[in-house]
Amino acid sequence: MTNLLPEMAEIWQETLNWQPNAQQQLQFQQLYELIVEGNRQLNLTRITEPQEFWEKHLWDSLRGIVLKQQFISFLDEGASVIDIGTGAGFPGIPVAIAAPNCQVTLLDSTRKKITFIDKILTDLALDNAKTLVGRVEEIAQQTQHRQSYDVALIRAVGSASACAEYTLPLLKRGGLAVIYRGNWTEEETAALKNAVSQLGGKVEAIAPFTTPLTQSIRHCLYLRKIVATPANFPRAVGVPTQNPLC
Numbered sequence: 001m002t003n004l005l006p007e008m009a010e011i012w013q014e015t016l017n018w019q020p021n022a023q024q025q026l027q028f029q030q031l032y033e034l035i036v037e038g039n040r041q042l043n044l045t046r047i048t049e050p051q052e053f054w055e056k057h058l059w060d061s062l063r064g065i066v067l068k069q070q071f072i073s074f075l076d077e078g079a080s081v082i083d084i085g086t087g088a089g090f091p092g093i094p095v096a097i098a099a100p101n102c103q104v105t106l107l108d109s110t111r112k113k114i115t116f117i118d119k120i121l122t123d124l125a126l127d128n129a130k131t132l133v134g135r136v137e138e139i140a141q142q143t144q145h146r147q148s149y150d151v152a153l154i155r156a157v158g159s160a161s162a163c164a165e166y167t168l169p170l171l172k173r174g175g176l177a178v179i180y181r182g183n184w185t186e187e188e189t190a191a192l193k194n195a196v197s198q199l200g201g202k203v204e205a206i207a208p209f210t211t212p213l214t215q216s217i218r219h220c221l222y223l224r225k226i227v228a229t230p231a232n233f234p235r236a237v238g239v240p241t242q243n244p245l246c
Contacts, residue, residue, distance in 0.1 A: 031089075061094035078103070137236060152170050189206060
């Protein structure tokens with residue numbers, strides 16, 4: 001018997017000015033059960049205890065799309081969102097559940113993970129999400145994806161400069177990249193600003209926050225796309241990580 005996730009309605013409301021309705025709560029529970037089950041074969045996450053899963057996978061995923069105590073405005077308007085390196089489906093699947101008007105593309109280079117996510121999307125009846133297998137350096141050079149998204153999400157993938165190089169080419173002008181980080185320093189901000197300006201963007205906000213249960217310090221970086229990204233970005237597979245812009 002899988003454990004039940006905590007509901008945490010008050011914490012959702014206090015921290016994000018939002019809380020899941022009954023259907024969304026059920027989808028979160030189903031997602032949790034499917035991840036725990038899939039973990040036996042795929043080693044998707046070390047986080048399987050219900051409260052930890054709620055905080056580090058559900059709450060943390062949705063905290064990234066909240067600016068000034070509201071979901072990013074695009075999400076109410078049927079935004080196109082891409083989650084880069086989605087892994088077990090975070091933050092993209094919780095975002096697709098919480099913002100049913102938006103269209104979420106879940107990108108990962110590991111076919112096994114994408115096959116698993118396809119099953120989750122079917123089981124949860126999430127028709128506003130779809131999957132894509134590939135390396136972001138190649139996908140972002142394809143005309144059907146380049147400059148096609150309103151929001152790009154990236155969590156736990158490489159340096160912030162590499163994340164900027166992965167996200168900004170995919171965004172429409174005016175679009176927003178959300179980079180999920182743990183710790184962050186002022187020194188890192190200077191290097192990031194430099195990289196982002198080369199990619200046609202600007203650093204709009206760096207938001208520190210504390211997780212509600214374990215009081216861990218986290219940060220989200222918000223990058224706004226201002227002008228078209230030069231055609232040579234992103235560079236070839238592996239280069240942005242090995243040789244980040246600075």
